[in-house]
Amino acid sequence: MTIEIKAPAFPESIADGEVAAWHKSEGDTVSRDELIVEIETDKVVLEVVAPVDGVITKIHAVVGETIEGEQLLATLAEKKSAALSSPPAQASLAASGDNASEPSSAELLGPAARLLVDEHKLDVSAITGTGKNGRITKEDILKFIKAREAKSAATTTASVEPSATIDKEPPSVSPSGERVERRVPMTRMRARIAERLLNATHETAMLSTFNEVNMAPVMALRKKYKDQFEKTHNGTRLGFMGFFVKAACEALKRFPAVNASVDGNDIVYHGYQDIGVAVSTEGGLVVPVMRDADFMSLADIEAAIRDMGLRAKDNKLTIEDMTGGTFTVTNGGVFGSLLSTPILNPPQTGILGMHKIQERPMAVDGQVVILPMMYLALTYDHRLIDGKTAVQFLVAIKDLIEDPARILLQL
Numbered sequence: 001m002t003i004e005i006k007a008p009a010f011p012e013s014i015a016d017g018e019v020a021a022w023h024k025s026e027g028d029t030v031s032r033d034e035l036i037v038e039i040e041t042d043k044v045v046l047e048v049v050a051p052v053d054g055v056i057t058k059i060h061a062v063v064g065e066t067i068e069g070e071q072l073l074a075t076l077a078e079k080k081s082a083a084l085s086s087p088p089a090q091a092s093l094a095a096s097g098d099n100a101s102e103p104s105s106a107e108l109l110g111p112a113a114r115l116l117v118d119e120h121k122l123d124v125s126a127i128t129g130t131g132k133n134g135r136i137t138k139e140d141i142l143k144f145i146k147a148r149e150a151k152s153a154a155t156t157t158a159s160v161e162p163s164a165t166i167d168k169e170p171p172s173v174s175p176s177g178e179r180v181e182r183r184v185p186m187t188r189m190r191a192r193i194a195e196r197l198l199n200a201t202h203e204t205a206m207l208s209t210f211n212e213v214n215m216a217p218v219m220a221l222r223k224k225y226k227d228q229f230e231k232t233h234n235g236t237r238l239g240f241m242g243f244f245v246k247a248a249c250e251a252l253k254r255f256p257a258v259n260a261s262v263d264g265n266d267i268v269y270h271g272y273q274d275i276g277v278a279v280s281t282e283g284g285l286v287v288p289v290m291r292d293a294d295f296m297s298l299a300d301i302e303a304a305i306r307d308m309g310l311r312a313k314d315n316k317l318t319i320e321d322m323t324g325g326t327f328t329v330t331n332g333g334v335f336g337s338l339l340s341t342p343i344l345n346p347p348q349t350g351i352l353g354m355h356k357i358q359e360r361p362m363a364v365d366g367q368v369v370i371l372p373m374m375y376l377a378l379t380y381d382h383r384l385i386d387g388k389t390a391v392q393f394l395v396a397i398k399d400l401i402e403d404p405a406r407i408l409l410q411l
Contacts, residue, residue: 001078003054007039007061008046010069014319017041018188019065019073025113025138028056030076037061037073038315040188044322045283045315053079116141193284200344205382208341209390213398215357215372218243221404233299240354241277242301244329246407247400248352249273249294252327255393257385259326261347267384270326276345277305278330279312286312287345289325333357339375349384352397353377 010017020040024030030050039046054076061073113136117124120141127144129136186194200206222238229238252259252273260269273294276287288308293301311317328345333356342353355375362371378394400407 002057003051003076003078004072005036005048005051005074005076007048007067007069007071007073010041010319014041016066016068017046019061019063019067020045020188021139022059022063023137023139024056026056026059028135028137029079030054030056039067040283041319044286044317044319045189047315048073050076052076055079113138113141116145120145187283189283196346197343200346204344204346204349206344206379207382207387207390208377208379209387209394210339210378211376211391211394211398212373213376213401214362215240215374215401217402218404219357219372229299233303236299236303236306238298239302239305241305241329241331242298243401243404243407244352244354244397245275245277245290245293245296245301245305246298247397248275248327248329250400250407251393251396253294254396255389257389258350258380258393260349260384261326262349262381262384263347272326274324274326276322276325276328276348277308278328279309280335281312281315283315286317286322287325287328288312288317288321289323291324328352329354331355333374339377341377342379344379344381349381350390350393351379352394353379 007017017039018041020038022037024034024036030036030053032051032053033049035047036050036056037048039048056074057077058075059073060075061067061071067073116122116138122141122144124136127136127140130140218240222240226238230236256269259273260267262268272292274289274291275293276289278285278287288311290296290301290304290308296304308317308321311321325345325348327348328342328351330342330351331354332340332342333354336356338356338358340353340355342351344351353376355377357372357374359370360373361368362373363369364371376394376397378390380390
């Protein structure tokens with residue numbers, strides 16, 4: 001029985017996607033729920049898995065091809081018995097010419113992988129397979145080739161004959177060194193991020209206001225209760241982000257314009273606080289959203305942030321995870337940033353930037369005191385938010401952080 005493997009249906013906010021990587025090749029045997037292909041969209045990388053056990057008979061969309069929702073990606077011959085997997089294995093053995101007395105590397109290779117091995121005359125034993133049961137995939141071969149080429153380019157650009165290895169003196173290297181350039185296309189996600197950032201600068205009147213906050217009260221509270229907090233909440237750690245998210249929710253209630261968005265000539269005021277938290281990944285910055293964050297406890301927020309970070313790292317975030325949001329919090333301090341001006345995430349009209357905690361001499365009641373201080377930045381859309389509102393909003397967050405009991409008491 002032949003089964004069609006199609007791309008998932010894309011929501012209205014995503015027009016199309018791009019085939020990012022095939023983890024299987026034509027002729028490969030796959031198991032049910034095994035990853036076959038990854039599709040990169042403007043927001044997330046979607047994984048397509050095998051619906052049943054079988055053998056991939058035809059791949060219809062190559063890497064880099066733009067596809068639409070529910071477009072045919074591959075056809076799969078459902079595996080009814082072990083006989084279905086025998087011909088490919090026998091064909092590979094015949095092509096390899098290995099005899100039965102030697103460990104057969106062909107059993108670990110699909111047809112496409114075998115072709116690359118033969119073409120580049122590779123030693124299969126030096127390649128680590130990431131497929132099922134140690135199977136060597138086409139991507140494993142390509143990764144091995146790239147790593148070998150990179151290592152060769154890093155040592156010398158000159159071609160050394162095998163016989164040269166017996167020379168007593170190493171080949172001379174040009175003292176001028178290399179001027180290497182590498183041109184690679186933008187990933188679909190990076191291109192979309194660039195497009196949104198440009199749109200934000202062109203379509204909004206962005207302005208930033210700054211303040212500084214004394215982190216000593218929150219740090220003392222965290223130090224006193226972090227062990228008990230982690231034990232009580234099943235391993236969830238007490239961080240600083242939870243305090244800022246809770247403070248932002250309270251401040252948004254007091255200044256609804258910062259929680260609003262502009263839609264044409266209309267202003268949309270949101271009666272809820274869906275807070276986006278910027279997360280850095282290898283593919284770019286993503287902003288998963290916590291729904292109804294104002295109803296979440298500190299433990300819930302910290303657990304949600306940790307979960308979103310892990311799923312972002314593993315490309316497990318869904319489109320729904322990053323849709324919506326009324327306000328964003330970003331923390332450049334984890335990378336050492338002392339001060340920055342974050343860019344709006346349209347159609348939101350405000351974004352809060354946290355930064356590195358730095359000990360600085362501060363004047364307190366006429367005395368110089370060393371305090372752990374953090375600069376805060378609020379970037380806002382001046383079309384909707386006046387400077388007075390923006391400053392008061394940021395001061396409200398400062399007051400709540402410097403006296404964390406006010407968050408609980410909503411003062």
